[in-house]
Amino acid sequence: MPFPDLNLFTAVHLLFLSAWACALLLADLWIPKTHKPVTGWLAFAGLVITLGLVVAQLGARQAAFGGALATDGFSTLMNFIFIGAGMLSVLMALNYLRQHDLERGEFYPLLLFSIVGMMAMGMAKDLIVVFLALELLSIPLYVLAGFGRPRIESEEAGLKYFLLGAFSSAFLVYGIALVYGATQATSFAGIGMALDAGQATSPLLLAGVGLIMVGMGFKVAAVPFHMWTPDVYDGSPSVVTAFMSVGAKAAGFAALVRVLFDALAPLASEWGVVVATLAALSMVLGNVAAIAQTSMKRMLAYSSIAHAGYVAVAALIDAQGAQSNFSAGAAIFYLGAYALTNLGTWAVVLAVEKPGRMTTDVADYAGLGRTQPALAAAMTLFMLSLTGLPPSIGFVAKFYVFRAALEAGYTWLVLLGVVTVLISAYYYLRVIVVMWMKEGLGEAVLPRALNFTIWLTAVGTLVFGIVPGPLMNFVESSVRGIF
């Protein structure tokens, strides 16, 4: 029996970050309660080194573990998003955890484990890896969602996320079993070969693909698998919500894009309809439901459902299965733009949140324009970016996504998308109006790390909104020829 080529160097960033997280769990035992931010900074250092390892692999195209994992332009870009989201989340957590009396050392290792799962998801070339990576990213997130213990809201969010997450992964596993039965393979290459050999119409295979999409749909919070999202986002500690709304969604889409474009491309006319329907439902329902929300966290939860719809618009190939490298690039660009803007938004939410209260209403932002003009200006920029108005990265990302969908021949979906953008303007701009035009206390606490996060994301949102060219070219050249 030939021994598969492990090629561990290709997966060195995964191995390093897992080892670092394990070591951090132990090291945390010796860090006294009064110095818990040290654990946070150690986690940050681990992420910096991992980022270095990922940068060192820039431009490489290699496979590891006998072809089950791949390092290529796509995975590298996704890794940047995950590591960046992780770093900003650590910065936001440093003060947040102390403020809310949640300062326990295991927060940071759990965050790192989840990031390892996300990175593995972007590298997956085998359905077994997709499943394992999904669980590695989810299980720490279940714990993090319930991290506000003994607050009942947080525990409830944790349990709800756990039960529905486990339910959805059962669908995913069963789908993998059926696809394995129909194609005799779990690797993307093997599935692709079986499909090319003409088993594309087997009902077993179609049922399997459907179940896999249900499992993924839960993870990325696409309608009609979104029911858990508002409750979990609302109940979890806000810093966890920030991380999971960005990281888990991006990871889910990374795996979805890989499975659909890599393994199931010959079935594009079948799954194209499903993805387009999910996208349409998510855009409409997410945006319409967000209008009625008074709680900022719930509004952002519905907004995140809507954004899942916009990303799904990018994940489409035309019915002939003709590959446009455009789609994957647009999806990544959108996920990156969403990560940047959304983390900034959540950082502002953290600044406005009062100690002991894990939620804020839109009304709490009144008067912010008078007391904290810089903060309000940053929030205004983030809201414009989430809506998709210039001059922000959100505008460029939406433009990019809609262009990809037009090339794939989904004109109706693009029209629907533009209409839902108009709907979303209502509730995003309402925040701006409340901040600048309503009288209120406008209280906000801005520790240094949080302030830095807000500045960084605001500058990124603005600069890439005005000069998107270099970033776009970098994304396009990275994913060219992969799918």
Place this chain on the structure above:
Amino acid sequence: MIPVNYYLALSAVLFCIGALGVLVRRNALVIFMSIELMLNAANVAFVAFSRQFGHLDGQIMVLFVLTVAAAEVAVGLAMIVAIFRVRASINVDELNQLRG
């Protein structure tokens, strides 16, 4: 040898019982057990296919699924216990703090 279809039918029935259990039962522990049943339904399918094709990929997947299920049990039971300490109940209908 029993044809693979019989095993598939068994696994489909198990999966449906599990899914129904998740949807109709209100006790968090029973819901959790139903999820385990769904995972094991997939395991039956994996083993049956693996035997039919004569290669080991499916059986390896079963080992991974079992491991992950064990990890989920650890986290899930801890959460159920934590909730029980606060509420003295694990009925999911009473988890209604979050709504809107």
